[in-house]
Amino acid sequence: MRVYDKKQLVKLISEEKQCPKMAQNYRLSPATIVAYDLTGLGLDGPKSLILDQEQGFLLSPASTSSLLRQLLASCPFDLWPLEHLAYDKLGLRDQHVLSLGHYALFSPKALKSGRVDLIALQQVRSIRELDGQMAFVDQSGCRCFLLEYPRTFARARKAAREAIAHNALIGSWLHQTEEFFGCRACIDQRQSKRQLAERSLLDQQLKTGKCLAxxxxxxxxxxxxxxxxxxxxxxxxxxxxxxxxxxxxxxxxxxxxxxxx
Known part of the structure; x- marks a missing residue:
């Protein structure tokens, strides 16, 4: 298994042993696997390092926070009220995820903290601890991406479970909306369950009737x-x-x- 660590990647880039191309207009999308924030790490120009499923490693002059704002700005409707409502209905205090149904961008640090590293949860098979960081293993089991977490691993692991439940709730709302208008069904929910397996928080809320239609x-x-x-x-x-x-x-x-x- 190949392990990707931000500090090691930054060292390779600074020593010109790895030279990703600069993508001036990159936008976060379902093809985004991981986005590391490089702000304050001594690199002149790039502020984020991205691994894209289709384009490979890329550098961007925009920070990860800027990329998140651009993604929200490109949404055809104001997404934040729905995101906040889902956080409220699940009883979550910290915002660790931007949920879009088919994909979700998670950070072990709260999104409002600014300099955040992002991982696409739909690309993740399992989460573990490795060298004091959160290790996200991809669906193939061949790659592992390390992200730093604040406080303890247990709290960061809990934040990941909450993020999965949050995205599942947003996804269920979006699926209900699509079905109402007679559109073709989205990706099979069973596949989403397999990729984002830990839905216990959402299931508990559904059983008690706390989640809204x-x-x-x-x-x-x-x-x-x-x-x-x-x-x-x-x-x-x-x-x-x-x-x-x-x-x-x-x-x-x-x-x-x-x-x-």
Whole structure:
């Protein structure tokens, strides 16, 4: 098995023993396997090192945090409210994953910490500890990617299980939405279970009825966004009474046009 360690890779690059090409416009995608943040490691120019399933090793002038923001900006809808709702429904406090259903980008460090290394969970077969780091073994069992974790391995391992459950919940919502519109089914959920095997947290939530159906989730996200908008209007324009009227008109319109609200 070949082991990939960020410090060793940076050393090889600095000594020009390994020379990945610079990808100026790289975007995170389902083909991304791992993305190491290189900020502050002494390399002039590249801020992240990426292994892509189709393109191999690449360097990017954007940090991993910037790549995550670009991915969110390219999404056809605002993904964060749905992500936050899933965190809330599963009772998770720290955000370690960006879930997109068919793939999920996980970091042992909370995403808000800035300099994070990312691993694509759909590429992972197993997780273990090796040389004081988290070792992610790929589906073929031939490659292993090491990522540093804060505090203890047990907490980092728990964060990975929570991330898998989070992505499974987001995926179930997306599948429900697709089925509602009569679209072709996505990748077989059994394959997702095999790749992201640890779903115990999600299964527990489903048994107790704590997870929302997709319509309930959408309604809750919509209501939260609307309340934020009303709060913004009230603060900016000092129109407390008019804001109440807007809320009344919104609720009446929803009753009248339930088919598209």
């Amino acid at each position: 997709v319509k309930e989730a959408a309604d809750q996200v919509r209501q939260t966004c609307w309340e934020d908008y009303l709060h913004l209007v009230g603060d900016e324009l000092w129109l407390d009474e008019q804001v109440g009227d807007l809320d009344y008109f919104w609720r009446e319109n929803r009753k009248k046009h339930q088919w598209h609200c």
